[in-house]
Amino acid sequence: KQEVTQIPAALSVPEGENLVLNCSFTDSAIYNLQWFRQDPGKGLTSLLLIQSSQREQTSGRLNASLDKSSGRSTLYIAASQPGDSATYLCAVFKAAGNKLTFGGGTRVLVKP
Amino acid sequence: ETGVTQSPTHLIKTRGQQVTLRCSSQSGHNTVSWYQQALGQGPQFIFQYYREEENGRGNFPPRFSGLQFPNYSSELNVNALELDDSALYLCASSLMGVLNTEAFFGQGTRLTVV
Numbered sequence: 111k112q113e114v115t116q117i118p119a120a121l122s123v124p125e126g127e128n129l130v131l132n133c134s135f136t137d138s139a140i141y142n143l144q145w146f147r148q149d150p151g152k153g154l155t156s157l158l159l160i161q162s163s164q165r166e167q168t169s170g171r172l173n174a175s176l177d178k179s180s181g182r183s184t185l186y187i188a189a190s191q192p193g194d195s196a197t198y199l200c201a202v203f204k205a206a207g208n209k210l211t212f213g214g215g216t217r218v219l220v221k222p
Numbered sequence: 223e224t225g226v227t228q229s230p231t232h233l234i235k236t237r238g239q240q241v242t243l244r245c246s247s248q249s250g251h252n253t254v255s256w257y258q259q260a261l262g263q264g265p266q267f268i269f270q271y272y273r274e275e276e277n278g279r280g281n282f283p284p285r286f287s288g289l290q291f292p293n294y295s296s297e298l299n300v301n302a303l304e305l306d307d308s309a310l311y312l313c314a315s316s317l318m319g320v321l322n323t324e325a326f327f328g329q330g331t332r333l334t335v336v
Contacts, residue, residue, distance in 0.1 A: 114264070144324065144325065146327070151310070151330075151332065152329055152330065153226075153228075153312055153327045153328050153329040153330045154265075154312065154314075154327040155327075156324055156325065156326060156327070159324045199264055199265075201264075201265075201325075203325075208253075208255075208270045208272075208277055208278035208318075209255065209267035209270065209278055209280065210255070210257075210265075210267065210314070210325060211267070212257075212264030212265050212266075213264050214262075214263055214264045215263075215264055
């Protein structure tokens, strides 16, 4: 059974500092890993999709890495801004079950 | 903003009642998945619909059921509501047959059971 863990559960940083969010998963036989952002009470916004054959993916200030063999992904957010305050979720996709398995999320607060 | 829309946005129901939630998938997508997200937790997979048939199910009882229509929109039905069914229900659309398809989520329906 696939398990996804995100540590820490919450993170508070001053504006301008780089953010490092961690995601680990137990079963390395995945097709892809997706990072999402969720604002309070809202739906999920897709940030980055990393295919299993890729090592990293970049979009603007965001960079996500994937080490499938060790079951880890890291999301880096450069030069954080108060608008980056949200919960960040990672999810892995396996063909079996046709579903995304999510971590519990990391709640980020960027202080001005 | 994604093209996935859900209705209603908020709903209050009484224990024992039935509820129907709706989802319109993103244009060009043929697969809809439903997730339940309790407060402070990650979403949990309920089931997926592809070509109007259930195509995978999570650990949810049969009182959770769904439909997919020819235009790929979908409904989630929950019978005999329980207090623990209070959650944010999320719909995601994707394209089956594309190996590394990206899932796009709607804004969710907040269900409160009292």
